[in-house]
Amino acid sequence: MNFCSMGAIPNTIRSIPVVALIWLSATAGMAQTATSRIVTAANAFVSTLDVRQRQKVLFAFDDKQQRKRWSNLPTGAVPRGGISLKDMTPAQRAAAMALVASALSARGFEKVQQIMEGDEMNKTNERNGPPFGRGRRGPPPGGFGGAPPPDGFGGGPPPGGPPPPFGRGGNGGQMFGRDLYFISILGRPSEKNPWMLQFGGHHLALNITIAGERGVLTPTLTGAQPALYTINGKTVRPLGQESDKALALLNGLDESRRKQAILNYRVADLVLGPGEDGKTIQPEGLKASNMTAKQRAMLLDVISEWAGIIHESAAAARMAELRADLDETWFAWSGPTTAEPGHNITAYYRIQGPHLVIEYAPQELGGDPAMHVHTMYRDPTNDYGRKFTGQ
Amino acid sequence: MNINLLLVALAIVPCLPASAYGHRLDEYLQAALISLEKDHVQVAMRLVPGVAVSDFVLKSIDTNADGVISQSEQQAYAERVLRDVSLAIDARQLRPRIISMEFPRVEDMREGLGEIRIEFSADFPLGGPKRSLTFENHHQRAIAAYLVNCLVPRDPDIRVVAQNRSRQQSSYQLDYVQAGVSPIPLVSGWQDERVWLSMAALFLFARFAILWRQAHGPTRL
Numbered sequence: 001m002n003f004c005s006m007g008a009i010p011n012t013i014r015s016i017p018v019v020a021l022i023w024l025s026a027t028a029g030m031a032q033t034a035t036s037r038i039v040t041a042a043n044a045f046v047s048t049l050d051v052r053q054r055q056k057v058l059f060a061f062d063d064k065q066q067r068k069r070w071s072n073l074p075t076g077a078v079p080r081g082g083i084s085l086k087d088m089t090p091a092q093r094a095a096a097m098a099l100v101a102s103a104l105s106a107r108g109f110e111k112v113q114q115i116m117e118g119d120e121m122n123k124t125n126e127r128n129g130p131p132f133g134r135g136r137r138g139p140p141p142g143g144f145g146g147a148p149p150p151d152g153f154g155g156g157p158p159p160g161g162p163p164p165p166f167g168r169g170g171n172g173g174q175m176f177g178r179d180l181y182f183i184s185i186l187g188r189p190s191e192k193n194p195w196m197l198q199f200g201g202h203h204l205a206l207n208i209t210i211a212g213e214r215g216v217l218t219p220t221l222t223g224a225q226p227a228l229y230t231i232n233g234k235t236v237r238p239l240g241q242e243s244d245k246a247l248a249l250l251n252g253l254d255e256s257r258r259k260q261a262i263l264n265y266r267v268a269d270l271v272l273g274p275g276e277d278g279k280t281i282q283p284e285g286l287k288a289s290n291m292t293a294k295q296r297a298m299l300l301d302v303i304s305e306w307a308g309i310i311h312e313s314a315a316a317a318r319m320a321e322l323r324a325d326l327d328e329t330w331f332a333w334s335g336p337t338t339a340e341p342g343h344n345i346t347a348y349y350r351i352q353g354p355h356l357v358i359e360y361a362p363q364e365l366g367g368d369p370a371m372h373v374h375t376m377y378r379d380p381t382n383d384y385g386r387k388f389t390g391q
Numbered sequence: 392m393n394i395n396l397l398l399v400a401l402a403i404v405p406c407l408p409a410s411a412y413g414h415r416l417d418e419y420l421q422a423a424l425i426s427l428e429k430d431h432v433q434v435a436m437r438l439v440p441g442v443a444v445s446d447f448v449l450k451s452i453d454t455n456a457d458g459v460i461s462q463s464e465q466q467a468y469a470e471r472v473l474r475d476v477s478l479a480i481d482a483r484q485l486r487p488r489i490i491s492m493e494f495p496r497v498e499d500m501r502e503g504l505g506e507i508r509i510e511f512s513a514d515f516p517l518g519g520p521k522r523s524l525t526f527e528n529h530h531q532r533a534i535a536a537y538l539v540n541c542l543v544p545r546d547p548d549i550r551v552v553a554q555n556r557s558r559q560q561s562s563y564q565l566d567y568v569q570a571g572v573s574p575i576p577l578v579s580g581w582q583d584e585r586v587w588l589s590m591a592a593l594f595l596f597a598r599f600a601i602l603w604r605q606a607h608g609p610t611r612l
Contacts, residue, residue, distance in 0.1 A: 064446075077504050264557040268536035269420055275437075275506075279424065281540040282551045 034311045035191050035213050036045035040190035041102035045095040047362045056083045061187030062391050070205035072374050073225050076175040082184030096183050100199050103208050108309030119202050122176035139149045168325035185310030194389040209385025216385035218378050225372040227344045243344040247296040267334040267348040270361045270376050280380040283352040284330025306377040329353035343370045355379045416444040419531050422538035442503025444534045449500050460494045467510045475530035485513035486560040500568040520572045524565040
């Protein structure tokens with residue numbers, strides 16, 4: 001993973017000492033638990049903020065309005081709470097991203113960065129003209145080359161004229177870009193008492209509840225547009241594994257199971273997207289109890305693409321829970337059963353169990369649905385960690 | 392549906408600004424979530440017109456075109472939606488009533504961000520242990536993207552047996568069983584107006600027969 005290339009070089013150079021200190025303090029000591037590491041990173045971040053910024057970032061743990069203030073839409077369209085990376089100094093951005101990284105697995109953090117980088121491409125396209133088509137190659141506004149530690153995405157504006165005055169919101173008319181991601185903290189970072197970290201923007205909503213040594217990532221929304229891009233010669237598909245693994249599972253089913261899994265109707269969008277907290281729909285499709293051991297393993301592998309976004313120890317506990325539920329977990333598919341090689345599927349799928357809802361929904365926006373996807377990850381019994389926090 | 396207007400709406404899709412990114416453009420998403428109870432059903436509808444069709448939808452809501460969706464316009468539109476959906480239990484039509492509605496700002500709708508929420512419910516006539524609920528939605532069918540799902544019933548006595556939908560999810564049938572209900576409820580038909588009318592007619596006929604007999608005396612054979 002490379003943090004340096006995500007921002008402009010001058011900012012990177014300026015922030016190296018601060019970043020190094022934050023990184024060291026956040027990761028020092030193998031004996032540290034995941035929670036203590038996250039709390040350290042959270043306190044380090046908060047300590048970089050001035051009074052006005054703290055007031056914007058910190059919320060009460062039981063602030064229900066702030067909990068729900070997330071969306072797949074750009075922040076100019078649906079304003080988020082907290083403060084954006086755009087409104088931070090390079091050192092603050094570095095601390096913010098170190099905090100996010102501390103709560104996630106390496107792959108999870110990479111996924112987050114790739115989603116943000118995709119939005120930077122939207123920003124470039126917003127300036128350069130009409131929306132891109134399939135596989136359009138844009139110049140890398142940042143990049144993935146380089147070495148850690150994180151530089152906090154502190155890039156200056158990419159070349160080009162001023163953005164058109166789209167939308168409302170408080171982003172000066174800007175709708176897209178890797179710096180339009182907001183961070184907020186609900187409650188006081190603690191190793192014992194529950195608190196929450198929220199981080200998100202366009203196509204990203206991480207709601208991470210920390211309750212003692214437990215970590216809960218639900219509800220979380222990931223999305224990608226473009227779902228495929230090239231940067232520094234490297235092809236990036238932020239949600240490519242979610243697509244490829246599910247298609248492999250579908251193709252691994254024999255005819256009768258496949259018939260059960262494939263729904264005979266179109267699913268145009270997420271059913272339990274933003275604003276649909278706490279709801280459980282009647283499951284459909286193929287039940288994992290009717291799958292072979294290999295198919296069940298493949299299903300778990302698909303699930304791990306979401307469950308594994310959070311840091312390793314929380315992910316392991318979550319996967320154990322979902323493995324125990326596997327007999328009661330369903331897999332349903334709607335749409336085309338093939339995909340162009342190297343591209344995402346254009347089908348919707350859902351995985352649902354007693355403690356799980358995953359939805360993968362390509363977006364048909366008059367363009368290529370393989371290039372634009374929204375996904376949802378929920379635990380209807382434990383969204384926002386309410387099982388552990390009672391709230 | 393004015394097809395010309397729709398074609399114009401679709402034609403402008405490629406010209407839309409970047410604010411159109413990230414959400415539905417040329418469809419009118421209509422998502423229904425059904426909550427089932429033994430004695431009634433509640434349906435929560437979320438209606439989101441895409442930016443390419445939002446002006447068209449808005450014209451049918453803001454009927455006086457003053458740029459504000461008044462309370463009466465909200466009520467009128469919700470009732471129109473309700474007329475375009477049908478709800479039936481065991482093949483008997485239900486009469487849903489609106490229980491809540493929420494409309495976005497006109498500006499949000501114009502940007503394709505507005506979300507209309509309408510909730511309605513309908514009482515069930517008594518029924519047996521096996522029941523079948525049907526829901527049909529034909530609202531703005533030329534531009535609609537329908538979704539319909541049933542929430543897992545809160546009542547553990549109710550168990551969903553099957554769900555069947557049309558390809559576009561405009562028609563939905565939900566078969567379920569419920570415990571703790573007598574198999575052939577003798578009084579269930581009493582709730583039907585036709586039964587009451589028949590009984591009233593029978594009563595009037597009997598009364599008339601008695602009066603006629605009194606007036607004409609017993610018939611001698």
